[in-house]
Amino acid sequence: MFSTFRRYWEINKAIGAAEKMLQDFLASESILRTIPRSIYEDPYIWGYLSAVTMHWLDLVYAELVQTTFSVDEKARVARGAVVAIAGISMKRYFAIRHTLIGEETLQGMRQAQKMIAVMCGQLGAGDDPEVAGALRDALKLMPNESPAGVAAGMLKRLHLGKRIANILNKRDRVG
DSSP states (O other): OHHHHHHHHHHHHHHHHHHHHHHHHHGGGSSSSOOOGGGGGSHHHHHHHHHHHHHHIIIIIHHHHTOOOOHHHHHHHHHHHHHHHHTOOHHHHHHHGGGGSSHHHHHHHHHHHHHHHHHTTSSOTTTOHHHHHHHHHHHHHOTTSOHHHHHHHHHHIIIIIHHHHHHHHHHHHHO
16 A cells, blocks of 8 residues: 555656646747647647657656656656646546547657657658758757757757647637
């Protein structure tokens, strides 16, 4: 019983840390615009942020606190962190969760994984034309910086930033 309580505490602690990480991760997207909480209900954005959170749990958090999580636990932490930054009640989450499963969610996850792979040096110019373009532009834009880090930021803006902008533009046209 003590180990169950300890695991519950570890997961909740990870959710809080992941929430802070996502706030920092999204800071560049909210500099020039206010991001409404409803944006987190978009399946693509949900998938993107979930993939970023699960990778962060493996790469950074596990080393910091010397603990690892199962796939189910990582998904629980990611869900908890996105729900927390969105300010979504659990009642609202249960009402929309069926919309967060599907091709758009998977596309968001794939794009996040591409950005992460570039950032970690696992995906290079010869692997993907979009990555090749981002690395080429990164070298031109910031020649004294790490091309992989700059290219990853460019891919983040290209995918996540563009999706956020499209959602906000649609909302502004309707509203």
